[in-house]
Amino acid sequence: MSRTSHEPTTWGRRLVLTVLAAAGALLLWQPVAAADPTVVTPPGMPGTPALPGPLTDPGKPTDSTKTLKLAPDVAPARTSVTLTAAGLTASKDVSIVWMTANVSYVLDPKLDSLDYIGRKVDKIGTLIAKARTDAKGALNVKLKTPVDFGGLHDVFVVADGQQLAKGGFLLERTVTIAPTKGPIGTPITVTVFGMGSPTYESVGGVLWDNHYTGAVSANTTRGLAVFKLRAAGKPGTHWIEYGGSSHTVPYLNMRQSPVPWTDGHRLKFTITKDAGPPPLRLEWPAAVTPTLGAVTTLSNANLAPNSKAAVQLDSASGSILSKVNVTATGLNPGAPADVVWSTVVGNRVNCTGTCWNFVYESLGKGTAGADGTLKSQITIPDGLGGWHVVQVQQGGKVMAQIPYFVKRSFVSMPKVVKAGQPFVVELKGVGWTQIDNTVAVTYDNSYIGYACGFNSNGDVQIQLFATGEPGTHLIDLYPLLYTQQPAYPYSQLGMVPLLGFARDAPGLAVGYQLPAFRLALTVVK
Amino acid sequence: MNWRQSMRRLALVIAAAVVAGTMAAPALAQTGAKTPKKVDVFLYVDSVNGSRPVGAPVRPVSCTQTSNFTRGEQLVWRVFGSEAATEDILSPENVKYAYVKIPGRPSIKLNWGAHGAASNRVWFWTAPWIVPTDYPLGTATFRIVFKTETGTFGAYDHVVNIVPALKTPQG
Numbered sequence: 002m003s004r005t006s007h008e009p010t011t012w013g014r015r016l017v018l019t020v021l022a023a024a025g026a027l028l029l030w031q032p033v034a035a036a037d038p039t040v041v042t043p044p045g046m047p048g049t050p051a052l053p054g055p056l057t058d059p060g061k062p063t064d065s066t067k068t069l070k071l072a073p074d075v076a077p078a079r080t081s082v083t084l085t086a087a088g089l090t091a092s093k094d095v096s097i098v099w100m101t102a103n104v105s106y107v108l109d110p111k112l113d114s115l116d117y118i119g120r121k122v123d124k125i126g127t128l129i130a131k132a133r134t135d136a137k138g139a140l141n142v143k144l145k146t147p148v149d150f151g152g153l154h155d156v157f158v159v160a161d162g163q164q165l166a167k168g169g170f171l172l173e174r175t176v177t178i179a180p181t182k183g184p185i186g187t188p189i190t191v192t193v194f195g196m197g198s199p200t201y202e203s204v205g206g207v208l209w210d211n212h213y214t215g216a217v218s219a220n221t222t223r224g225l226a227v228f229k230l231r232a233a234g235k236p237g238t239h240w241i242e243y244g245g246s247s248h249t250v251p252y253l254n255m256r257q258s259p260v261p262w263t264d265g266h267r268l269k270f271t272i273t274k275d276a277g278p279p280p281l282r283l284e285w286p287a288a289v290t291p292t293l294g295a296v297t298t299l300s301n302a303n304l305a306p307n308s309k310a311a312v313q314l315d316s317a318s319g320s321i322l323s324k325v326n327v328t329a330t331g332l333n334p335g336a337p338a339d340v341v342w343s344t345v346v347g348n349r350v351n352c353t354g355t356c357w358n359f360v361y362e363s364l365g366k367g368t369a370g371a372d373g374t375l376k377s378q379i380t381i382p383d384g385l386g387g388w389h390v391v392q393v394q395q396g397g398k399v400m401a402q403i404p405y406f407v408k409r410s411f412v413s414m415p416k417v418v419k420a421g422q423p424f425v426v427e428l429k430g431v432g433w434t435q436i437d438n439t440v441a442v443t444y445d446n447s448y449i450g451y452a453c454g455f456n457s458n459g460d461v462q463i464q465l466f467a468t469g470e471p472g473t474h475l476i477d478l479y480p481l482l483y484t485q486q487p488a489y490p491y492s493q494l495g496m497v498p499l500l501g502f503a504r505d506a507p508g509l510a511v512g513y514q515l516p517a518f519r520l521a522l523t524v525v526k
Numbered sequence: 527m528n529w530r531q532s533m534r535r536l537a538l539v540i541a542a543a544v545v546a547g548t549m550a551a552p553a554l555a556q557t558g559a560k561t562p563k564k565v566d567v568f569l570y571v572d573s574v575n576g577s578r579p580v581g582a583p584v585r586p587v588s589c590t591q592t593s594n595f596t597r598g599e600q601l602v603w604r605v606f607g608s609e610a611a612t613e614d615i616l617s618p619e620n621v622k623y624a625y626v627k628i629p630g631r632p633s634i635k636l637n638w639g640a641h642g643a644a645s646n647r648v649w650f651w652t653a654p655w656i657v658p659t660d661y662p663l664g665t666a667t668f669r670i671v672f673k674t675e676t677g678t679f680g681a682y683d684h685v686v687n688i689v690p691a692l693k694t695p696q697g
Contacts, residue, residue, distance in 0.1 A: 068630030068662050075690045153689065155664040167629065169664025171690050259594040
């Protein structure tokens with residue numbers, strides 16, 4: 002068959018097909034989500050070490066930059082160190098600059114969700130001492146190493162914007178526990194100094210008797226992590242391993258990695274007896290002032306133009322079914338008013354297109370007084386947890402609105418269960434964003450899975466089985482960062498118990514007060 | 527195969543890299559790249575772990591690219607280059623001197639030589655250096671310097687991380 006000049010050649014067809022296939026693949030290949038990242042200023046967590054010194058210019062290297070010797074140059078924080086250098090400019094005032102970092106979480110706040118994207122590291126120079134070279138250009142300075150992020154720190158001797166000398170220091174990680182013995186359920190405080198700021202030094206993976214418990218970070222607390230575990234298992238010796246980790250679980254051959262100094266922390270705890278199940282306890286994060294005001298469902302849509310109305314609540318947060326007094330002022334006098342709850346409904350599983358929607362639930366109706374005031378009491382709905390908005394509407398328009406945070410709450414679980422029998426732990430007020438839609442579950446400090454509250458409107462019924470020897474067994478429910486749907490590249494700490502939730506968690510800057518539930522049951526034959 | 531043939535292969539690799547660089551140019555433009563400046567000598571520099579450390583264990587595989595060196599390990603710089611005006615590969619035929627400037631220590635000479643299997647030899651410049659056990663930790667910047675017979679200079683600052691020998695912290 003003859004071929005016209007319009008017919009593609011075989012190779013031409015192949016080329017076209019290849020290009021089309023590649024284009025199609027590119028269209029279909031959406032491995033990560035697009036986002037509008039917001040770097041969040043860390044909240045002022047009590048006990049966070051201060052910057053090692055004021056921010057300063059680390060200067061520029063020169064052709065004649067000398068070496069600076071630190072002795073020792075591998076040690077923990079607060080170690081006395083001697084800095085020496087020779088051949089510098091004689092009789093010169095110099096600055097000692099300690100290189101470190103500020104670490105912030107990156108979030109994507111939206112009206113209908115809050116996505117966890119990751120973290121941002123900004124390298125900075127801090128002034129830790131001033132000194133003067135002698136008449137021969139020698140330098141000798143004694144100082145204590147700062148309490149700071151662990152790992153490698155460059156140290157410069159700087160004058161007139163130039164680096165006269167350069168040295169370095171490895172700030173070692175230390176891990177301690179207290180107490181070291183006690184009955185089943187004893188809260189054990191683990192204190193870690195020297196978590197690093199680089200990716201592969203910034204996460205700790207925790208094992209209890211070789212069972213994975215969860216992950217810890219100290220991104221916004223300058224390398225200081227403080228968290229609690231509970232003693233679980235039979236009376237006798239138990240081991241906590243605090244392993245170096247890049248993302249969540251321990252990196253078990255960290256000694257062969259480029260950052261071997263994050264490894265090697267194994268601590269012994271002795272369980273003295275089984276004194277029965279400890280009482281149920283909720284462990285809340287430290288109270289910090291949020292630094293980001295963007296809360297879910299707080300929208301400018303449907304606002305009444307020129308409204309001068311304002312609304313106040315007598316509490317800013319509480320669990321479902323809490324009674325809250327509402328006072329609105331500046332309303333249209335004598336006109337009907339609706340108090341409305343703004344929330345969402347849907348899920349993020351198997352969803353295409355619209356996955357969840359805003360919904361508005363009436364909390365009550367009234368009429369504004371002659372002075373434009375409305376006073377009412379509302380009941381927080383039995384629904385999703387997290388940030389919502391209480392609106393006061395007149396004529397279908399939002400006259401005023403105010404955020405309210407719904408806390409997680411415990412509902413029920415059995416106290417005694419036969420070995421091998423199922424049981425349910427029920428919570429309410431679980432949220433829907435990537436910060437708060439899920440709880441992570443450990444059984445005797447072993448991570449066994451997670452439970453989500455979005456599709457069930459905040460109600461979470463966790464299906465468990467009683468296992469182990471007769472006696473006391475512990476169930477701990479931790480906050481979890483849900484790093485799926487959508488997924489962002491390289492976000493750490495996702496999908497596992499966030500053991501350091503009380504001091505270093507991305508949601509703290511947005512007011513997400515998420516507790517750990519410390520539960521226990523007795524297993525019988 | 528002589529070093530000229532080998533260099534032709536290298537030129538192809540560099541050409542491929544240039545194509546890749548061209549494709550990346552729009553991204554650079556978006557990030558506000560600086561105005562390009564004229565250079566007389568192009569250098570490619572990397573560092574690999576040598577097979578003869580002193581005071582540090584030998585790694586399972588030697589001569590692999592890395593920018594992390596433990597004190598006592600052998601750091602080997604590898605350098606390829608060409609002269610912009612003539613497009614000639616930098617070799618002893620057109621290089622007056624070449625060295626690595628090491629902060630706080632004497633500079634060391636770069637040596638021209640053949641590397642790799644006999645069937646696939648590649649000529650380039652190298653300089654081995656044992657990281658002293660008391661060398662400052664952290665980032666270290668080493669300047670690679672070439673002077674050609676025609677009087678042109680090429681320099682590149684190569685940055686690596688110096689880390690301490692393994693120490694297992696306790697508790």
